[in-house]
Amino acid sequence: MKNKLLLIILDGIPYRNWRRLFGNLEGWVDSGDARVWKIRSVLPSTSASCYASIHTGVAPAVHGCTGNGNVFRLKEKDVFSQVRAGGGVTGAVAHSFWSEFFNRHPFDFVRDIEYDEPTSKSINHGRFHTMTGYGHDNQMTPSDVDLFGSLTNLCQRFGLNYGMLHTCTLDSMGHRFFHDCHEMDHACFVMDEMLAPFIPRWLDDGYEVIVTADHGQDARGHHGGRDPLQQEAALYYFGPAKGPSEDTVIDQLQLAPTILHRLGAPIAKTMKAKSFLT
Secondary structure (H helix, E strand, C coil): CCCCEEEEECCCCCCCHHHHHCHHHHHHHCCCCCCCEECCCCCCCHHHHHHHHHHHCHHHHHHCCCCCCCCCCCCCCCCCHHHHCCCCEEEEEEEHHHHHHHCCCCCCCCCCEEECCCCCCCCEECCCCCCCCCCCCCCCCCCHHHHHHHHHHHHHHHCCCCCEEECHHHHHHHHHHCCCCCHHHHHEEEEEHHHHCHHHHHHHHEEEEEEEECCCCCCCCCCCCCCCHHCCCCCECCEEEEEECCCCEHHHHHHHHHHHHCCCCCCCHHHHCCCCCC
C-alpha cells in the first residue's frame, strides 16, 4: 500500500464554531489548500456511538453501541482491519474506547496503554489514554500538542499508511462551559494554533489529512440527539482528491469507505455509503 492518510478527530465541536474560530483551517480554505464541508453524525450523536460508526461505516442500530456506557469489541469490519487486509500499517493516538472497539476489550491499563504489534489485524501501533476520574472540575485530558506529536512520532517511526488521532479536550470543556463563551472561544483558538504546525509537516510526509469532529454540542453543552448543533460539525480535507460541491452535507457513514477508497484498501460489503472523495 503506497497511499497514506491521517484522520484527526477533535471531539464535540459544533459546525458554527469550526467556521468561526479555527482561523488556520479557514485560512487554508481561503487559499485553496483545503476544502470544507458540513458533516452530520449518526444518531445517537454520542461519542462512543459515533466512534464506532466512523470506523465501521454502519449505524449504531447495526453495531449496537448505544452510548458511552456500552463499549465492547465490535464485530463489524472496520477501517483499521481493512487497511491491514490491504497490506497497510495502522496506528492510533486516542481515548481508550478506540482500543476497546477495534483491538481488545476490556482495556488493560498496562498492556494497552501503549503497544506495537506488527502482526495485529487491526491497530498495529497504539497510544491510548483513559481519562479515568473525568468530571466537571477535572477533565483528565492530555495536552493536545502531545497527542499531535505522538501521532507524528508513530508516522515517522513505523511508516503508517493510516493514522487516527482523537482528543476529548474541547468536548470536555464544552460540557463544562458550553460553547458560547470566552473560555470556549479561547480553547478553540488554542486547538487551531496547536494543530496548525503539524498539517504542513504531515502533507510534506505524503499524507492526505482529514480534520473533523465526531459530533457537535448545543447551547447547553449537550449532544446525543437530533438538534443540528448536536449533530453537525465541519470536515476539512487536505489532499489532491476531488469532492462534492461545498453545499453538500456529508453523512458520517461515508467516512469509512472514503478513507479506504483513498488508501486503495478493500471496502467492506457492510460499508454501504458512497465515498465523497474521488
